[in-house]
Amino acid sequence: MLPGMKTSFKVHGAIAGGASAVLLSLAALTWVPGVWLSKEAGTAAMVLGGVLLFPVFGAALIRALLARATKAELWHAFRCLPGTVQLALATLLVSGFVIGGMGAGGAAGLQDASIENGRYYAFEATPGHRGRTEISRSEYLAVVRGDLRMMLAIPGVLFAGAAFHVLATGELRRADAANAAAGHAVRR
Structure with missing residues (x-):
């Protein structure tokens, strides 16, 4: 699929791309009704x-x-x-930013949901109402899903x-090697 590129670049790119796809798929599953990712x-x-x-x-x-490449060369x-x-x-990249952007708002300013003694709590971050507050089970589930969405989308975008x-670096290295083999000047 990527002829001429060194295998190490292909494997590295596949690991990063695969990890991104898994994390972003899990983040997207938080929107599917009936699917519960604890x-x-x-x-x-x-x-x-993260590890x-x-x-x-x-x-x-x-x-x-x-590779000492400029942004233009990488592009x-x-x-x-x-x-x-x-x-x-x-x-x-686009799905990661969309998932992260849609999850950034949270559930009405609530975050960090927890259960204590059968009651549901979350930290309310709206101006004038900062602090821990009791919430309903449905609000708890919405907050947990929103938190998971963000926790999974951020490393997904980084991957x-x-x-x-x-x-892109592997392609630059491949092109440099091809130019050197042909006797042409190598980028630098």
């Missing part, structure tokens, strides 16, 4: 994503820095990738950004 399961997915995020995103940034390299790869990366950088 707070604990969502937190576990976020923790696993994987730092090495994957860090390595992507290091690879991009070592041009992205445009040289196959259309299906461009579409997949664009879909991940998509890592995939973009890795694959």
Whole structure:
């Protein structure tokens, strides 16, 4: 699919893109009626994503820095990738921003829901009403879903950004190697 690109770039991009797709799919599931992703399961997915995020995103940034490419060169390299790869990366980034943007409002200024002694509580962040307040079960479920949506969307977008950088950098490296093999001047 990406002929000529080194396998390490392909694998790195696939891991980042796959992790992004999983996290964003879980975030989107919070909108589906009847599907319940528990707070604990969502937190576990976020923790696993976070543990994987730092090495994957860090390595992507290091690879991009070592390529010494300008933003224009990275964009041009992205445009040289196959259309299906461009579409997949664009879909991940746009859906991540949409999910994150729609989840940012929360449930009427409520966040950090909890259960104590069979009662539901949340922190109310609206001006003039800051503090912990008791809420109904339906409000509790809405707050938990909104919190999960944000906790999963943020690392999902970061993974998509890592995939973009890795694959664009891999394309730059492939083009540089092809130019060097043909005896042409290499970018720098």
